[in-house]
Amino acid sequence: MGPTRLRYTMLxxxxxxxxxxxxxxxxxxxxxxxxxxxxxxIGLLIDGFILRWKQRKSQDQ
Known part of the structure; x- marks a missing residue:
């Protein structure tokens, strides 16, 4: 589990x-x-959305 996943889950x-x-x-x-x-x-779901968004953004560039 990455640090952002744990951060959003704990938040x-x-x-x-x-x-x-x-x-x-x-x-x-x-x-x-x-x-x-x-x-x-819900924190895990939000983290998943953010990770997918970042991956798509990096693939577009």
Whole structure:
């Protein structure tokens, strides 16, 4: 796992942990407690998109 993958994954996880402690959000408890894992996966997806974009950009040049 590259350093950017880990960075985006951990950033998503940390944001998800913050969401767990914000009790005023109008979402259910199950979704709130699963949000660190959801956002870690979203961080991986964002990193994949960024890597593909960089690869296409470098191939065009």
């Amino acid at each position: 998503g996880f940390i944001i998800g942990v913050v969401l767990v402690y914000v009790k005023e959000l109008p979402i259910s408890e199950g979704v709130r407690f699963a949000s660190p894992f959801y956002l870690a996966g």
